[in-house]
Structure formats: structure tokens, C-alpha cells
Amino acid sequence: MxxxxxxxxxxxxxxxTYDAFIEIANSLSGEFGYKPVDIKEQETLKNLSAKALIKQSEISVFKIPFVLKRVKSELSHKIRELExxxxxxxxxxxxxxxxxxxxxxxxxxxxxxxxxxxxxxxxxxxxxxxxxxxxxxxxxxxxxxxxxxxxxxxxxxxxxxxxxxxxxxxxxxxxxxxxxxxxxxxxxxxxxxxxxxxxxxxxxxxxxxxxxxxxxxxxxxxxxxxxxx
CATH class of the missing domain: 3.40.50.1000 (HAD superfamily/HAD-like)
Known part of the structure; x- marks a missing residue:
């Protein structure tokens, strides 16, 4: 075939978009009640699947769709700056x-x-x-x-x-x-x-x-x- x-x-x-996502996610952490990503943690977090990362952040699963919507909305303001x-x-x-x-x-x-x-x-x-x-x-x-x-x-x-x-x-x-x-x-x-x-x-x-x-x-x-x- x-x-x-x-x-x-x-x-x-x-x-x-990696750095932009981290920056946006951290800026929203207080609003949505999850742990921000420390610079020292970033390499460790790269070894986690999306499901494991969600568990690590201690975010409520019910908030995830709202967080993702906000992240994409915030990213739209930075999209032309990205390479x-x-x-x-x-x-x-x-x-x-x-x-x-x-x-x-x-x-x-x-x-x-x-x-x-x-x-x-x-x-x-x-x-x-x-x-x-x-x-x-x-x-x-x-x-x-x-x-x-x-x-x-x-x-x-x-x-x-x-x-x-x-x-x-x-x-x-x-x-x-x-x-x-x-x-x-x-x-x-x-x-x-x-x-x-x-x-x-x-x-x-x-x-x-x-x-x-x-x-x-x-x-x-x-x-x-x-x-x-």
C-alpha cells in the first residue's frame, strides 16, 4: 500500500509552543487551583504522560476543559510571536x-x-x-x-x-x-x-x-x- x-x-x-504553554499554564494556576510548574521540575515532567501530568498537578478533572479553553485563548495572543x-x-x-x-x-x-x-x-x-x-x-x-x-x-x-x-x-x-x-x-x-x-x-x-x-x-x-x- x-x-x-x-x-x-x-x-x-x-x-x-512549549515555553508559551508553561508560561500560560503557570499564570492560570492560582485561578484554577493547581500547582505551577517549577523550572527545576520541567525535565522530570517531560517523562510523564498527559494523564500522569494531570495527576501530578492535583487539578480537579472537572476543571480541565475550562483550563484548556483558557490556555488556547491566551495562546492566541502569543501565536504570532512563536516560531x-x-x-x-x-x-x-x-x-x-x-x-x-x-x-x-x-x-x-x-x-x-x-x-x-x-x-x-x-x-x-x-x-x-x-x-x-x-x-x-x-x-x-x-x-x-x-x-x-x-x-x-x-x-x-x-x-x-x-x-x-x-x-x-x-x-x-x-x-x-x-x-x-x-x-x-x-x-x-x-x-x-x-x-x-x-x-x-x-x-x-x-x-x-x-x-x-x-x-x-x-x-x-x-x-x-x-x-x-
Whole structure:
């Protein structure tokens, strides 16, 4: 089966939003009654899944939707100040030139994503954006994508920076690429056994070249692979 569609997470995968998220989350901690993130704790927290992070913060689960809504609202004021992950624009151009359809599935808002893409002249690389997915519901959006675009799981690959991205890809039966430059550490990501674990954006181009080669050879599935440079 030929790979046709490459789907990206947004925050931490395409856009360098980590510091902005921490700053906003800390500014809201008093209002919503959870523990702010200390600088010394940040590396430790990168080893936690989203569920474990919520437990660590001691926030009421009933407040989470309201916190997330506020975080995305506050982020909209900073979105034009944020930068793409280094080398991501060049990789997007390369992948688009190779004929892939590119898209985004994110729990951020479509408005925030479009502001960011337009500001950095990246909007023409993407064929679709699915925004506002629930915190643990990206697999439902991936399945919706498969149905709407009449795609088979082997025709889609999903790229993300969090353990929940790997979970969503597996639940949707699509291949997963975990990236180590975002919200979760390489250790946390590796424990979830993504199909690929990469450290630099250009490694994605290498993976997809090898993917297409092995598909031609009727090897359409991979063991967990880490690309080292």
C-alpha cells in the first residue's frame, strides 16, 4: 500500500509552543487551583504522560476543559510571536514536493493554527486541519479522516511529540512517528513503542523514503525504530 497522507500534531511538533504553554499554564494556576510548574521540575515532567501530568498537578478533572479553553485563548495572543521548529519548513516543502498530502490534527484551535501558518507562510503546504480534538480523543479524529478521505490505515502516518499521539495512532491502526523535540522526553516516548522515534526533522524525510522502498518490497510494517544521527 502506498503512503499518501502525512498527518502532523501541531503544538511541540510543528510549532515551538512549549515555553508559551508553561508560561500560560503557570499564570492560570492560582485561578484554577493547581500547582505551577517549577523550572527545576520541567525535565522530570517531560517523562510523564498527559494523564500522569494531570495527576501530578492535583487539578480537579472537572476543571480541565475550562483550563484548556483558557490556555488556547491566551495562546492566541502569543501565536504570532512563536516560531516553527527548526528545519520544519524545509521538511514540509520537501515532503510536499514528493507528492504527499499533508494535514494537521490538533487539540489546539484551527484559528490559532491558521494564524501561525499564515504568519510563517506555511499555509499552502497543508491540505486539511482538524482542530479542537479532545485531550485524549485524537484517534476519533484520525478515524474520521480515514472515513472522509476514503483512506486505509496503511496510507496514513501520524507524527507527534506526546505519548498520547502514539496512543491515538495505534488505536487508529496507522503508523506513528514520535519526535523528541516537543513536550515528552525520548524516554517517555520510547516506552510507548512508536513505529519510529526521531531527534531531528530531516530524519522524517529519511524515514519516508525508506518506508516507500519497503512498501514496494511488500514490507509494510516496521518494528520500533530510532534514527540516530
Amino acid at each position: 502506498t503512503l499518501k497522507v502525512i498527518v502532523f500534531d501541531f503544538d511541540g511538533t510543528l510549532a515551538d 516553527p521548529i527548526k528545519d520544519i519548513p524545509h521538511c514540509l516543502k520537501e515532503l510536499k514536493n514528493q507528492g504527499y498530502s499533508l494535514g494537521i490534527i490538533t487539540s489546539n484551535t484551527e484559528e490559532n493554527v491558521m494564524k501561525f501558518l499564515t504568519h510563517h507562510n506555511l499555509e499552502n503546504f497543508f491540505d486539511f486541519i482538524y482542530g479542537e480534538s479532545t485531550l485524549f480523543g485524537k484517534h476519533r479524529i484520525i478515524k474520521k479522516l480515514l472515513k472522509e478521505k476514503q483512506l486505509l490505515p496503511d496510507e496514513v502516518i501520524y507524527i507527534g511529540d506526546e505519548t498520547r499521539d502514539i496512543y491515538s495512532a495505534k488505536k487508529s491502526r496507522v503508523q506513528s512517528v514520535a519526535v523528541t523535540w516537543g513536550f515528552n522526553s525520548s524516554q517517555a516516548l520510547a516506552e510507548q513503542e512508536p513505529d519510529f522515534l526521531i531527534n531531528k526533522p530531516y530524519e522524517l524525510v529519511t524515514i519516508l523514503q525508506n518506508y516507500q522502498y519497503d512498501v514496494i518490497s511488500d514490507k509494510t510494517h516496521f518494528n520500533s525504530v530510532t534514527i540516530q544521527t
